[in-house]
Amino acid sequence: MSKLPSATRDWLAGPGLVRLWEAARKRLEGNGVQATGSLRLTSVDSEERRDLSLVLGRLLTGATVTVHLDVLDERLRASAAGLGLREVLEELGQPITDRRAVRAGIAAQRERVWSSLASALASSPHAGQEWADRWYDQLRRHGVPRGVAPDTAIRTLQQAVHVLTVLLGPEGGGTRGRGELAATATGSAHGLDDGTWLARLVQRGIALAHRTEFPDNAAGRRALWRLVSVTPDEVSSTVLTYGLRPVGGGWREQALRQRADHHAEAHLTSRDLHDLALRLPAETVIHICENPRVVEAAADAACVRALVCTSGSAATVVLTLLDALAAAGCRFAYHGDFDWPGIALANRIIHRYGARPWRMGAEDYEHLAASTQAAGTPQLPLDGQPIDATWDPGLAPAMAALGVALHEELTLDLLVAELSGRT
Known part of the structure; x- marks a missing residue:
């Protein structure tokens, strides 16, 4: 409940004194809540000059007014309200924050x-x-x-x-x-x-x-x-592979060859990769895809070429496998989604491993866009900020012009045909 009479409070809160209270509050919060020092108001208009004259008890005539806070505090205490400067400010607004004490408290806690x-x-x-x-x-x-x-x-x-x-x-x-x-x-x-x-x-x-x-x-x-x-936990994160046939007599190498013989995919953990000897015939080409559906389709079609899936943005376990394959002398071919995140991922993989783009050129995109449109496939809008494809300067402009996002699943037939060795 306010300690000020309503009429007094309304007058003190009027527009003629707003700048005074704002400046006084800022000064008190910065100097330990002490009514000391002075503040200067400039470009004072007639309404402010009239109200400031009444509060300070002296006639003001200029456009600049200097207010001594100790004098203002005494004037307020001597008034009918009987409240000091701090109390008046808190009646008119929020409680005063002692910022000096807050800073000291933070420093002490630190x-x-x-x-x-x-x-x-x-x-x-x-x-x-x-x-x-x-x-x-x-x-x-x-x-x-x-x-x-x-x-x-x-x-x-x-x-x-x-x-x-x-x-x-x-x-x-x-x-x-x-x-x-x-x-x-x-x-x-x-x-x-x-x-x-x-x-x-x-x-x-x-x-x-x-x-x-x-x-x-x-x-x-x-x-x-x-x-x-x-x-660390080396079993929850896996990399999806297909058709890897490493040379070696260890049970992990044998298991991968057996899964390849049976056209079955394999999920490898980081722990597997620590103990797996990834020696492959020189210049073995490893195809890399972005979406697991490509691996599934390759297995269904009994494809013969090796495949590694990034499952979206490549996790550490994916890069660990690809690093090991690169160290073993393998070469890479990469295919991903025709959308901006897909181009960003392709840039990273192609740059890191010197991979060749695998049906990832502007002509491939335009052909796929035309064929899916002719087939009545719903067209997804291409959202986001364009990203240049480092391997084909014409790809980003072509994608921006058509404005269609084409995911990897839409080109399964072509990818599977290559993985099957038919093309």
């Missing part, structure tokens, strides 16, 4: 976070080690991620010290799963999942302790975990 980390390190086996000092300095420099509360930050940093003590301390050693390690440290098997702040903290410590660079990709981060005998 210092509490880093003092807690320093204390945790000092009582750990890593105390005084060069990498631990550098780790602490790096973390202070990077700061706490936006939105992480101080108590949460303290808990997470202490968990990081605990995990690093387990992995790098004198009792370390022995292979353990990342989920098991996370559950022990945080109570959740997902506490060290890739992308979490805790995982990044621990990985930075591992990198510094092993004098290696902090990786900027998923494959590098997996390798970092393996440096300390932590096995």
